[in-house]
Amino acid sequence: MAKTVEEIADAMFNMVKDAQGQKKLKPMDLTKAMVSIFGDEVDKKTCKLAIKQLIDSGKCVYTYFGGSYIELPHREGAAND
Amino acid sequence: MADNLPNTPMLDELEKGKWPSFVKEIKMAAKHGPMAADLLGQLEQSYNEKIGHWKHGGIVGVMGYGGGVIGRYSDLPQKFPNISHFHTMRINQPAGWFYTTKALRSICDIWEKRGSGLTNMHGSTGDIILLGTTTDQLEPTFTDLQGIDFDIGGSGSDLRTPSCCCGMARCEWACYDTMALTYDLTMHYQDELHRPAFPYKFKFKMSGCPNDCVASIARADMSIIGTWRDEIQVDQDAVREYADRGLDIQSDVISNCPSKCMEWDGKELHIDNSFCVRCMHCINVMPKALRPGKDRGATILIGSKAPIIEGAFLSSVLFPFIKIEPPYDMIKDTVDKMWDVWCEEGKNRERIGEFIQRVGLGNFLDAIEIDPVPEMVAHPRENPYVFYEEYYEED
Numbered sequence: 113m114a115k116t117v118e119e120i121a122d123a124m125f126n127m128v129k130d131a132q133g134q135k136k137l138k139p140m141d142l143t144k145a146m147v148s149i150f151g152d153e154v155d156k157k158t159c160k161l162a163i164k165q166l167i168d169s170g171k172c173v174y175t176y177f178g179g180s181y182i183e184l185p186h187r188e189g190a191a192n193d
Numbered sequence: 194m195a196d197n198l199p200n201t202p203m204l205d206e207l208e209k210g211k212w213p214s215f216v217k218e219i220k221m222a223a224k225h226g227p228m229a230a231d232l233l234g235q236l237e238q239s240y241n242e243k244i245g246h247w248k249h250g251g252i253v254g255v256m257g258y259g260g261g262v263i264g265r266y267s268d269l270p271q272k273f274p275n276i277s278h279f280h281t282m283r284i285n286q287p288a289g290w291f292y293t294t295k296a297l298r299s300i301c302d303i304w305e306k307r308g309s310g311l312t313n314m315h316g317s318t319g320d321i322i323l324l325g326t327t328t329d330q331l332e333p334t335f336t337d338l339q340g341i342d343f344d345i346g347g348s349g350s351d352l353r354t355p356s357c358c359c360g361m362a363r364c365e366w367a368c369y370d371t372m373a374l375t376y377d378l379t380m381h382y383q384d385e386l387h388r389p390a391f392p393y394k395f396k397f398k399m400s401g402c403p404n405d406c407v408a409s410i411a412r413a414d415m416s417i418i419g420t421w422r423d424e425i426q427v428d429q430d431a432v433r434e435y436a437d438r439g440l441d442i443q444s445d446v447i448s449n450c451p452s453k454c455m456e457w458d459g460k461e462l463h464i465d466n467s468f469c470v471r472c473m474h475c476i477n478v479m480p481k482a483l484r485p486g487k488d489r490g491a492t493i494l495i496g497s498k499a500p501i502i503e504g505a506f507l508s509s510v511l512f513p514f515i516k517i518e519p520p521y522d523m524i525k526d527t528v529d530k531m532w533d534v535w536c537e538e539g540k541n542r543e544r545i546g547e548f549i550q551r552v553g554l555g556n557f558l559d560a561i562e563i564d565p566v567p568e569m570v571a572h573p574r575e576n577p578y579v580f581y582e583e584y585y586e587e588d
């Protein structure tokens with residue numbers, strides 16, 4: 113059965129949450145992980161929509177450290193008051 | 194000058210001379226708000242100490258967008274509180290950089306209200322660069338800009354704001370409508386522009402002819418450069434008129450032709466178009482007599498970049514000649530296939546040119562389903578061994 117956007121978004125969110133503070137994940141890392149976990153039940157388009165949902169809902173944010181990553185919203189080390 | 198300015202003997206040196214001075218401009222901006230004065234103070238300190246005092250922020254942005262805001266913080270926030278936050282915003286410029294004065298004034302008004310008032314028209318990406326604002330002003334600035342139909346541009350691992358020469362709007366040499374293509378690609382790839390999903394940045398730059406006024410051959414992952422495939426149009430009377438008025442056609446035109454495919458007998462100019470490499474030299478020297486041919490399109494090249502991880506690359510040919518006409522399906526299909534393989538196989542922070550170099554052009558062409566043609570050869574091979582496929586034996 114094909115996974116829904118919501119299911120993928122939840123699985124991605126858990127990955128980002130578990131990795132927070134330890135490893136920065138790129139959108140393609142999330143997509144590849146979904147394909148390796150769910151095989152034929154996901155495609156790249158659904159993954160793209162799931163990422164869109166995570167960002168647009170504010171559950172995750174894009175960050176930039178040489179390249180772009182997806183992380184939980186947080187206060188970064190460099191920030192001044 | 195405003196009297197809130199810090200003492201900056203080092204910077205003041207840069208106001209001397211006849212050329213424009215960014216110090217003068219920053220001092221002018223200091224009349225409109227407190228950020229520019231602190232900027233001068235910090236910069237003077239940097240010049241004295243030879244140390245930069247900016248920290249990179251990696252997380253600031255506007256809701257839903259992963260690009261277009263470049264986070265900057267001062268590492269001397271106590272001393273220079275007004276530039277404690279000094280984020281840069283990239284704003285998508287109109288194709289060809291055409292504005293009404295009203296649009297320019299509106300942008301400046303917004304930026305004087307929301308940021309430092311300092312701009313860079315335009316950054317090397319092509320965008321309008323708004324320099325210096327605080328985190329809490331990012332969303333309001335974005336809202337204000339949307340109110341006058343401007344959007345944020347690209348940054349990070351996304352499609353960067355496409356940019357082009359002014360092409361057909363002003364230039365008789367444009368071989369295709371650069372502005373129309375730029376606008377079309379910008380609208381078609383909105384997701385890729387705002388939601389970074391690539392291994393690294395990707396840039397399109399469109400030039401209308403081989404003069405390449407946006408230097409796309411050196412600065413774009415995909416360079417789309419106008420050209421023609423028939424013959425240079427020659428007006429022999431106008432050539433003779435150039436000669437009569439003192440142009441030394443032999444030394445200034447013929448001798449500088451890189452493919453040595455022209456002849457001048459004092460009356461007629463002959464061009465062997467089959468050898469012409471479309472360099473534009475002769476046309477640039479005698480614009481009244483020569484012009485590009487009538488069968489116009491573009492050469493598409495891939496892979497140039499400035500030196501960051503690997504050295505600098507120039508783009509190399511992918512399509513020697515294609516017609517550039519809406520809806521540009523041929524370009525979009527190729528781009529989609531290229532992005533697919535690069536996203537799947539590319540390493541973090543590897544530009545597509547570096548990726549092609551790593552996997553080999555042959556494998557890359559296989560993956561995007563394009564047949565090799567001689568024009569793709571950048572230089573003759575150095576490896577003398579040739580293996581023909583029919584010699585391979587299955588074990």
Ligand code: HEM
Pocket residue numbers: 236247263265279281283313315316317318319320322324325
């Ligand atoms: C002495 C003062 C400065 C000099 C000489 C300088 C020089 C440059 C040059 C040569 C470039 C690349 C060309 C371009 O993109 O147009 C650049 C880009 C940039 N600079 Fe500066 N810069 C100065 C101050 C600053 C400050 C104060 C900031 C912010 C705190 C800043 C932020 C940036 C950013 C974000 C870019 C990339 C702009 C783009 O998107 O093209 N610069 N700068």
Ligand code: HEM
Pocket residue numbers: none
């Ligand atoms: C004695 C008077 C003038 C002289 C000597 C002069 C000279 C020039 C020169 C040398 C250029 C650069 C050409 C190039 O691109 O190589 C130029 C560009 C230009 N001039 Fe003038 N100009 C004069 C008056 C004017 C006036 C009165 C106007 C408009 C009312 C005007 C509008 C322009 C424009 C729009 C450009 C093109 C700017 C661009 O490249 O974007 N000029 N002019």
Ligand code: SF4
Pocket residue numbers: 358359360364365366367368400401402403404405406407
């Ligand atoms: S690149 Fe060619 S067409 Fe475009 S502005 Fe320059 S000379 Fe004109």
Ligand code: SF4
Pocket residue numbers: 449450451452453454455464468469470471472473474475476
């Ligand atoms: S365009 Fe360049 S290569 Fe072609 S004939 Fe003119 S000078 Fe020679």
